[in-house]
Amino acid sequence: MxxxxxxxxxxxxxxxxxxxxxxxxxxxxxxxxxxxxxxxxxxGGKSGSYDDWTVAELKKRAKELGLSGYSGLTKSKLIAKIRNS
Structure with missing residues (x-):
């Protein structure tokens, strides 16, 4: 359908x-x-690299996106989770 x-x-x-x-x-x-x-x-290409963001900024972005299960992630895994959302 x-x-x-x-x-x-x-x-x-x-x-x-x-x-x-x-x-x-x-x-x-x-x-x-x-x-x-x-x-x-x-x-694309107008935003800065997530690698330059702090973990606190990344967690705030993950929250804005409505993601869950990110509190214990490493910075690189958190970046991957945000990019794949």
Missing amino acids: PNASLKNEKMYEDLRREGDSKQKAARISNAAAARGKSAVGRK
């Missing part, structure tokens, strides 16, 4: 097969449908 909230279901399924979370796959596929694939690809 088609999902009305997904604008590009094929891209969504491809991203899920690559290992992206449901939220991330939906966000990317819907943005691509709205602005075009090439526009979405050019969008």
Whole structure:
């Protein structure tokens, strides 16, 4: 059954097969449908590297994203969890 909230279901399924979370796959596929694939690809690169953030800042970002289970993670694992959300 088609999902009305997904604008590009094929891209969504491809991203899920690559290992992206449901939220991330939906966000990317819907943005691509709205602005075009090439526009979405050019969008990134304006944010600083998470490697430059403190652990406290990373934990705050994880909380903003609604993630759970991050309190005991190392900095590198916390960064990976945020990037894959």
